[in-house]
Amino acid sequence: MASDLPEDKTMRIAILAIGTLAVSLCPAVRAATLEKLELDDMIRKASEIVRGQVTAKNVTRQGAIIYTEATVTVTERLKGETKKTVKVSTPGGSIDGVTQTFPGSPNLHTGAEYVFFLWTGKSGVTQIVGLSQGLLDLTEAVTASGAKLSRAAIADGVVDPDTGKRVADAPVSLTLGTLRSRVRSVLGAAKE
Amino acid sequence: MHIRQRPIFVRILALAAFFGLVSTASGYYHFVHFRTRFGPFQPIYEKFNLATLPGQAVPYFIAEQGPSQVAANDSFASLVSQIRLAARVWSEADGSSLKLTFAGLQTPGAPQSTPSIEVVFQELPPGVLAMGGPSVRGAILESPDGPFVPIERATVVLPADFSQQPTWSESFFLTLTHEFGHAVGLQHSLTSSVMSTSITRATTKSKPLALDDVIGVDILYPARNLQASSGTIQGRVMVEGSPANMASVVALSLDGTAVSALTNPDGTYQIRGMPPGSYYVYAHPLPPAIVGEAYNAGITPPLDADSRYVPSTGSFDTAFFPAAKDPVGAQAMVVSAGFAVDGVNFDLKRRQSRPFSASRHSVFRAKWR
Numbered sequence: 001m002a003s004d005l006p007e008d009k010t011m012r013i014a015i016l017a018i019g020t021l022a023v024s025l026c027p028a029v030r031a032a033t034l035e036k037l038e039l040d041d042m043i044r045k046a047s048e049i050v051r052g053q054v055t056a057k058n059v060t061r062q063g064a065i066i067y068t069e070a071t072v073t074v075t076e077r078l079k080g081e082t083k084k085t086v087k088v089s090t091p092g093g094s095i096d097g098v099t100q101t102f103p104g105s106p107n108l109h110t111g112a113e114y115v116f117f118l119w120t121g122k123s124g125v126t127q128i129v130g131l132s133q134g135l136l137d138l139t140e141a142v143t144a145s146g147a148k149l150s151r152a153a154i155a156d157g158v159v160d161p162d163t164g165k166r167v168a169d170a171p172v173s174l175t176l177g178t179l180r181s182r183v184r185s186v187l188g189a190a191k192e
Numbered sequence: 193m194h195i196r197q198r199p200i201f202v203r204i205l206a207l208a209a210f211f212g213l214v215s216t217a218s219g220y221y222h223f224v225h226f227r228t229r230f231g232p233f234q235p236i237y238e239k240f241n242l243a244t245l246p247g248q249a250v251p252y253f254i255a256e257q258g259p260s261q262v263a264a265n266d267s268f269a270s271l272v273s274q275i276r277l278a279a280r281v282w283s284e285a286d287g288s289s290l291k292l293t294f295a296g297l298q299t300p301g302a303p304q305s306t307p308s309i310e311v312v313f314q315e316l317p318p319g320v321l322a323m324g325g326p327s328v329r330g331a332i333l334e335s336p337d338g339p340f341v342p343i344e345r346a347t348v349v350l351p352a353d354f355s356q357q358p359t360w361s362e363s364f365f366l367t368l369t370h371e372f373g374h375a376v377g378l379q380h381s382l383t384s385s386v387m388s389t390s391i392t393r394a395t396t397k398s399k400p401l402a403l404d405d406v407i408g409v410d411i412l413y414p415a416r417n418l419q420a421s422s423g424t425i426q427g428r429v430m431v432e433g434s435p436a437n438m439a440s441v442v443a444l445s446l447d448g449t450a451v452s453a454l455t456n457p458d459g460t461y462q463i464r465g466m467p468p469g470s471y472y473v474y475a476h477p478l479p480p481a482i483v484g485e486a487y488n489a490g491i492t493p494p495l496d497a498d499s500r501y502v503p504s505t506g507s508f509d510t511a512f513f514p515a516a517k518d519p520v521g522a523q524a525m526v527v528s529a530g531f532a533v534d535g536v537n538f539d540l541k542r543r544q545s546r547p548f549s550a551s552r553h554s555v556f557r558a559k560w561r
Binding site for chain 2: 033034035036037041042045046063064065066091092097098099100101102103104105107119121122123125127128129130131133134
């Protein structure tokens with residue numbers, strides 16, 4: 001049943017829509033609960049930063065959690081030890097007939113190339129820093145000066161570590177060359 | 193600002209709101225399966241089989257070793273208390289028969305004879321505060337409430353290191369509540385709610401659930417009187433003559449609350465469990481996936497009979513019902529308890545560009561009359 005909209009309700013609707021906008025305006029909700037990390041934070045906190053291609057995927061179970069483990073062939077290393085491959089674990093996957101889902105966990109595509117900000121804990125499991133935050137897409141072929149890297153904003157679900165409040169994320173867009181310089185700069189400053 | 197005296201400005205604001213809403217609101221969504229590839233599409237949800245559980249309550253265990261570190265003046269006992277409070281939020285959702293019951297401390301990964309939720313402490317990479325989600329085998333069971341896919345076990349993953357995160361903080365409590373929502377079968381929502389993780393969500397520790405959360409869990413675990421005490425809006429969303437899968441249809445009430453649902457692969461949708469009242473209804477596409485995400489808005493699509501994901505329809509124009517480009521031309525739909533408002537259909541134009549996606553927001557301070 002539909003009712004015509006009275007003329008004098010026009011502004012009410014507009015304000016209603018704006019009010020709703022005020023409480024709902026933000027980009028997609030993309031992940032588990034995340035802490036906001038600036039690029040420099042990610043550079044500092046990552047144990048490895050690599051550019052590489054996903055060549056295989058495997059599923060493992062560790063305690064209560066199923067991980068999908070991607071084998072990444074490293075084509076360039078910006079931070080960390082020199083290794084030709086790295087195993088990157090993302091939470092969720094299917095094994096022995098059981099499927100475990102963690103909404104928002106990244107799904108790495110076999111054959112795709114990314115820049116990974118990685119972190120390895122005491123357990124030895126290597127994961128992406130901040131889930132999707134530490135994963136940059138290569139949007140064009142790599143040249144000497146570097147390709148463009150990008151990631152859309154993860155505005156929902158990021159928490160300011162200083163205040164505990166939720167804050168807007170910003171999209172990341174830079175060239176590979178800029179990232180190389182930034183990594184050198186941040187790591188150089190850390191050594192001084 | 194007195195908007196009534198500025199009709200052109202009102203229209204501009206309405207359009208601004210309209211464009212903002214294009215990418216901002218999708219509603220509760222579950223983990224969905226279908227028995228068919230070609231329809232009819234009856235959503236089959238992943239949920240706990242309450243009938244087989246002692247006291248029809250979902251037990252949850254907390255890993256006995258607790259976190260490796262806690263902040264000064266904080267304790268594992270305090271953390272357990274917050275976890276129990278967050279679980280209770282879902283037990284007390286209006287219109288739902290879901291009950292979560294604390295079953296004690298246990299060794300992580302210990303075998304269980306009944307489905308349960310396990311709260312574990314793991315090393316999480318920097319930037320990740322918590323995670324949660326269900327585990328299923330995928331078999332469809334029948335029940336008096338209809339078919340469903342039983343959750344075998346659900347997991348809430350908390351960090352092992354709480355040294356920088358007080359367990360008593362409001363933000364951590366809402367995080368816990370959010371992850372328990374995933375554990376009982378809810379996916380993310382873009383409507384302001386605890387499942388949205390939105391920076392602008394209106395939920396607080398004192399009122400942790402929004403209407404969208406409550407209806408989402410009510411549909412999974414309905415109380416006996418839910419259908420009689422609430423109404424439904426239903427219809428179909430088509431894009432240039434083809435059904436739209438996972439289009440978000442939003443019902444916006446006059447008090448500003450929003451409830452919404454996603455369409456099935458045949459374009460049909462139902463927004464159930466709605467409190468009686470007047471609503472404006474609009475449909476919009478999901479925001480596109482970001483790097484690493486396989487699916488738009490990070491929402492896992494439904495699985496068909498061949499266990500294949502049915503992807504969401506691409507970008508299309510947003511419209512208010514019946515066919516308005518902005519809210520000024522919308523019609524209010526009156527929802528009554530026990531009745532369904534049928535035929536709230538949309539026929540929308542495909543859009544080549546990606547949906548508008550804002551990364552900043554503004555708050556308008558408008559004066560109500």
